[in-house]
Amino acid sequence: MNAQNEKIYRLLGEMHKDADCELDFGSPFQLLVAVILSAQCTDKRVNMITEELFKHASTPEDFVAMPVEELEKLIFSCGFYHNKARAIKEASASIVEGGGMPTDREGLMKLRGVGRKTANVVYAVAYGGNAIAVDTHVFRVSNRLGIASAKTPEETERQLMAAFDEDKWGHLHHLLIFHGRYTCHSQKPDCAACLLKEECNYYKNGQKV
Ligand code: SF4
Known part of the structure; x- marks a missing residue:
């Protein structure tokens, strides 16, 4: 340097x-959901959405079980809600199938619905990794x-x-x-x-x- x-x-x-990270979350998985929602949306709005959303679903299992229409309704105001709902559902299914939330960057990047930027944020913010x-x-x-x-x-x-x-x-x-x-x-x-x-x-x- x-x-x-x-x-x-x-x-x-x-x-x-x-x-620092301005997204509210109670677990690494919740941060993952919040980061997916934050694309093209302010952190302030995402926090308003997740405050209500996490009352309905807060774990990967919850999101797998939640009908996509219900999820879309809950995240509607953050824009691109079809794509974001699909990404959250895919990531949640991927985590459940894989036996739990990955804690390393490579594992996060392999989750369906999770891009490089999202994986880096979760790795750095939730796990204190360097990214x-x-x-x-x-x-x-x-x-x-x-x-x-x-x-x-x-x-x-x-x-x-x-x-x-x-x-x-x-x-x-x-x-x-x-x-x-x-x-x-x-x-x-x-x-x-x-x-x-x-x-x-x-x-x-x-x-x-
Ligand atoms: S362009 Fe941005 S970084 Fe450069 S001087 Fe202006 S505000 Fe600062």
């Missing part, structure tokens, strides 16, 4: 002291800053893993999400309030708005 990246990590930490889940915020912010220069989330993930010490990966993921969510917005990044201007390729190249 070079001095420049250490500085970026430190400044992000100064700007986002509370950076960088690249969502839209992480992708945008890391490529703007120049700590990655990639065309895909997978490439970004590989470059961030190479550029930062392994014990920083999990927290870096949250720092980049917070930065994207609260400062480095997709349309109008708040560069005036950002401590990273001197380190940021996007800003230095005159892309500020």
Whole structure:
């Protein structure tokens, strides 16, 4: 981890002291469900949905038994509810068939209905594993800053893993999400309030708005 990246990590930490997972969950499986629901949806809305949803079903067995129409009704307001309901049902069936919730990244990635980003979040947040889940915020912010220069989330993930010490990966993921969510917005990044201007390729190249 070079001095420049250490500085970026430190400044992000100064700007986002509370950076952490904002999804509510009571078990690794519940986090998995919440992460599936969070695609294209705010964590705030997901928390509202899961507060009610987990009263009806909170284990893989519960979700396997729940009719898909009932599940769709309960998660309707988070959007893409057909796909998300199917993913939750498939992941739940996969966990039940496999004899329980996997605790390693490879096992999580093998679950049906679970993509790489979701597996990385669950591995890092629920199990304290070292992983960088690249969502839209992480992708945008890391490529703007120049700590990655990639065309895909997978490439970004590989470059961030190479550029930062392994014990920083999990927290870096949250720092980049917070930065994207609260400062480095997709349309109008708040560069005036950002401590990273001197380190940021996007800003230095005159892309500020
Ligand atoms: S300087 Fe602007 S574009 Fe660069 S990281 Fe900060 S908010 Fe984002």
